[in-house]
Amino acid sequence: xxxxxxxxxxxxxxxxxxxxxxxxxxxxxxxxxxxxxxxxxxxxxxxxxxxxxxxxxxxxxxxxxxxxxxxxxxxxxxxxxxxxxxxxxxxxxxxxxxxxxxxxxxxxxxxxxxxxxxxxxxxxxxxxxxxxxxxxxxxxxxxxxxxxxxxxxxxxxxxxxxxxxxxxxxxxxxxxxxxxxxxxxxxxxxxxxxxxxxxxxxxxxxxxxxxxxxxxxxxxxxxxxxxxxxxxxxxxxxxxxxxxxxxxxxxxxxxxxxxxxxxxxxxxxxxxxxxxxxxxxxxxxxxxxxxxxxxxxxxxxxxxxxxxxxxxxxxxxxxxxxxxxxxxxxxxxxxxxxxxxxxxxxxxxxxxxxxxxxxxxxxxxxxxxxxxxxxxxxxxxxxxxxxxxxxxxxxxxxxxxxxxxxxxxxxxxxxxxxxxxxxxxxxxxxxxxxxxxxxxxxxxxxxxxxxxxxxxxxxxxxxxxxxxxxxxxxxxxxxxxxxxxxxxxxxxxxxxxxxxxxxxxxxxxxxxxxxxxxxxxxxxxxxxxxxxxxxxxxxxxxxxxxxxxxxxxxxxxxxxxxxxxxx
Numbered sequence: 001x002x003x004x005x006x007x008x009x010x011x012x013x014x015x016x017x018x019x020x021x022x023x024x025x026x027x028x029x030x031x032x033x034x035x036x037x038x039x040x041x042x043x044x045x046x047x048x049x050x051x052x053x054x055x056x057x058x059x060x061x062x063x064x065x066x067x068x069x070x071x072x073x074x075x076x077x078x079x080x081x082x083x084x085x086x087x088x089x090x091x092x093x094x095x096x097x098x099x100x101x102x103x104x105x106x107x108x109x110x111x112x113x114x115x116x117x118x119x120x121x122x123x124x125x126x127x128x129x130x131x132x133x134x135x136x137x138x139x140x141x142x143x144x145x146x147x148x149x150x151x152x153x154x155x156x157x158x159x160x161x162x163x164x165x166x167x168x169x170x171x172x173x174x175x176x177x178x179x180x181x182x183x184x185x186x187x188x189x190x191x192x193x194x195x196x197x198x199x200x201x202x203x204x205x206x207x208x209x210x211x212x213x214x215x216x217x218x219x220x221x222x223x224x225x226x227x228x229x230x231x232x233x234x235x236x237x238x239x240x241x242x243x244x245x246x247x248x249x250x251x252x253x254x255x256x257x258x259x260x261x262x263x264x265x266x267x268x269x270x271x272x273x274x275x276x277x278x279x280x281x282x283x284x285x286x287x288x289x290x291x292x293x294x295x296x297x298x299x300x301x302x303x304x305x306x307x308x309x310x311x312x313x314x315x316x317x318x319x320x321x322x323x324x325x326x327x328x329x330x331x332x333x334x335x336x337x338x339x340x341x342x343x344x345x346x347x348x349x350x351x352x353x354x355x356x357x358x359x360x361x362x363x364x365x366x367x368x369x370x371x372x373x374x375x376x377x378x379x380x381x382x383x384x385x386x387x388x389x390x391x392x393x394x395x396x397x398x399x400x401x402x403x404x405x406x407x408x409x410x411x412x413x414x415x416x417x418x419x420x421x422x423x424x425x426x427x428x429x430x431x432x433x434x435x436x437x438x439x440x441x442x443x444x445x446x447x448x449x450x451x452x453x454x455x456x457x458x459x460x461x462x463x464x465x466x467x468x469x470x471x472x473x474x475x476x477x478x479x480x481x482x483x484x485x486x487x488x489x490x491x492x493x494x495x496x497x498x499x500x501x502x503x504x505x506x507x508x509x510x511x512x513x514x515x516x517x518x519x520x521x522x523x524x525x526x527x528x529x530x531x532x533x534x535x536x537x538x539x540x541x542x543x544x545x546x547x548x549x550x551x552x553x554x555x556x557x558x559x560x561x562x563x564x565x566x567x
Contacts, residue, residue, distance in 0.1 A: 009110075012057050013043070052132065059130050064109050067095065069135040078102075081122045084140075090114035093131070093139045100124045105131040105139075137501040141225060186237045189230065190245075194272070194287075196227070198265055201506070203289055205272075207242070209235055209282030221457045221507050222330065225500065239283055246274040253283055258357060271361060290360050303458075303508025303557075305548055311449060311513040316340065321448035322411040324398075326423040332455050332509050333420045334359045337394060340418060341365065344392055352388055354381035355396035370396070378403040386410060395419040401437040408438055411446040425545065426450040426514040427537070431530050444525035452512040452545055454566045456558045457504035460493040467492035469560065477560075481550045491556040508557060510567070512545040 043054070059066050072095060081102065082094045092114055095103040104118055106128045119126045193216055197205045202218035209215075214230040230238060243250045246259030257276040262269055271290040276283050304312075315323050323340075325333045338360050341351060345364045356370035356378070366388065368381050378395060379402040385393060386406075397420050398404045411417040421429050429450040433443055467490045469477075477484045493503025514520070514537065523533050546567040553563050 008061050009057060012061050055130055055132055058109060062109055064128055064130050066130040067105055069093065069095075069105060069131050069139055074139070081124075082118055083121060086117055086121055088140055090117065091133060091136050091140070092118060093136050094118070094122070095129065097122075097124065101127060103127050103129055105129055105136060107131060107133040107136055134501075137495075138226065141227070141500060186234065186241050189234070190238060190241045194263060195265060197287075197289065198270060198291075200500075205287040205289070207238070207285040207287070209239075209279060209284060211281055214238060220500070221502070221504055222455060223502070235282055239285060242274065242285055242287070243276065246272075248274070248276065254278055260357075273357065273359070303456075303552075304511045305551060307543065308451070308511040308513040308548065311515040312340075312451070312511075314515060315449035316344070316416075318416070318448050320411055320414050320416055322407060322417040322419065322446050323448050324419055324421055324426075324429045324450045325453060326421045326426060326429050326451065327453040328422065330455070331453050332507075333453060336453060336509065337418050337420070338362065341392070341394060344416075349391040350389060351392040351394070352385045352390040353394035353396070354378055354385055355394070359396075366390075379406055382406045382410070386415075390415060392416045392418070397421070398433075398436075404433055404436050404438050408433075408442050408446045412442070417446075424452070426452045426512050427530050427533055428452075430524060430533065434527070440527045441525050444521045447516050447521075447524070449516060450514045454510050454545060454549070455507045456510055456549060456552060456562050456566050457502075458506045458508050458557055459491055459559060460496065460499035460503055460505035462498045462505070463494040463496035463503060464491050464556075465494045466490070467559065473560075477550075481547065483551065483554055487554045489556070490553070490560070492559050503559075504562070508552065510545055510549045510552060512543065512548060514542070 055066055058064065074093070074095060078094050078097050081097065082092070082104075087093060090111060090113075091107055093105040095105050097103070102118070102122055102124050104115070104126045106114065107130070108114070109128050109130065115126050115128060193205060193207070197218050200218055200220055202220050203222075204219040206217040206219070206224065207214065208217065210229075210232075213232050214235045216227045216230065217224050218227050219225075240250045243257075243259075245261040247261070248257045248259045256278065257274075259274045259276075260271060261274065262271050264270075268291075273288040273290060275286045275288075277286075278284075312323075315321070325336055327333050341353075341362065345351060345362065347364075350366070351364070352366040352368070354368045354370065358367045358369045361367065366385075368376075368385065370377055370381060378397070378399060382393070382395060382403060383406060393407075393410060393415055395403065395407055395417065398407060407417050407419060421432055423429050423432050427450070429452075430443065430447070434440060469490055474484070493499060493505075495501035495503045499505040516524075519536060520533065523536065544567075546563070549558070549563040549567045552558050553560055
């Protein structure tokens with residue numbers, strides 16, 4: 001019976017045209033040759049068909065209704081009926097139970113062992129419904145961390161002393177409203193949130209008050225994931241605890257607040273930048289992780305290709321001038337600039353920064369934070385910094401003509417200036433500064449290098465597997481990017497427990513660098529349009545962000561989907 005069901009699904013896939021016949025035949029051959037004869041499981045695991053398309057075919061052929069798990073609130077007692085070990089083993093999630101009938105979300109309804117095992121442990125009949133593999137795995141990430149009436153349940157596996165707050169307000173006078181935030185369970189749960197975020201390599205922690213709970217989410221490799229929820233009754237205490245650690249006013253809930261604190265975890269110090277924003281159901285708090293250990297590795301370890309990296313090094317050898325790093329928020333600009341500063345940070349140099357806010361606190365640097373409320377903005381801060389006899393100046397961002405003008409003129413009077421701009425590519429930085437009102441001859445004389453940067457997710461090494469690229473897509477790639485022709489194999493991540501079933505683990509930078517030569521300098525001074533500069537760069541072999549990312553795809557570091565998503 002199982003064989004006939006599988007044959008129906010394979011026939012439907014072949015007729016649909018969603019999978020090339022050669023690829024489908026290869027999977028069938030692998031399945032017959034291997035120890036695992038479950039063909040449908042192999043097709044799902046290989047991801048040659050999207051979750052949505054596979055869901056439609058399975059639903060149509062087997063007459064099993066689909067379900068959107070993101071819209072379903074699963075009762076705690078229903079989840080407890082199926083042990084976490086069983087649910088994760090078979091990729092299933094119990095959705096509801098009515099009497100002796102349980103509705104079970106599955107991604108492979110032909111897996112009769114999964115349904116039999118769930119029927120046995122739950123002690124009731126099982127009615128399968130279809131859900132995508134990704135939706136099921138998202139639910140399984142939080143399977144054992146449901147909202148409870150007693151917060152101590154969440155702390156069963158947490159250890160006291162996991163983190164030590166270096167910068168806090170433990171000795172402050174505490175109002176009655178703060179007392180609960182100082183109790184052991186609340187202190188432990190905040191420590192758990194922070195330590196788990198560091199273990200999972202989260203760049204941000206989102207603590208979001210909901211109508212009936214407090215939701216915790218982590219941003220890992222640029223993507224947000226639900227981690228767990230806390231009872232609503234503990235919301236104020238958790239938020240107050242974080243405000244106390246950040247030395248913020250816990251009695252103020254009407255206006256945004258910014259703060260920071262530092263913790264010691266596993267022998268290293270990690271800074272957290274805190275942003276508090278009033279929202280409908282209470283203050284939302286976002287913690288940005290700032291791990292200074294990532295800055296000491298230097299630019300050589302950021303994942304850049306040799307050519308753009310060499311251009312950066314050539315520009316840094318100049319005694320003065322301005323270097324710009326462009327890109328959207330979250331593209332790694334600050335990490336790149338601080339990696340440069342760390343390399344330049346020697347006793348012989350006076351390095352000063354003006355930032356909004358100070359990202360990383362680095363010993364040996366004079367760092368100033370912008371404070372608009374007292375009139376300390378980038379331009380006024382920069383004027384003051386120039387009186388401090390600096391050798392290297394970091395400006396957090398060039399936002400207006402006044403800041404741009406001072407930065408350009410500073411770079412012409414013997415200073416090395418580093419800064420960022422929000423533009424899409426390196427050539428766009430020239431146009432942006434010209435539009436701000438910077439004189440072309442000043443820009444031509446001062447600009448050493450303009451770069452654009454993005455972050456690509458890196459394929460997880462634990463589940464790295466060969467990827468199939470459709471022939472028409474591959475043909476188009478080969479026409480546009482000749483280096484693709486010589487590549488025999490392409491790779492993807494299948495998804496495993498180490499990478500939370502995403503197929504990606506960590507990120508690497510992709511960089512486009514425009515090193516200003518005499519010809520470009522002349523074109524800038526003449527006010528040449530962007531298109532003319534771009535044409536000249538193409539004739540010199542200039543490589544764009546997309547071309548740099550394609551090289552990383554060819555080397556097997558990232559996927560084609562990630563290249564097109566980011567660039």
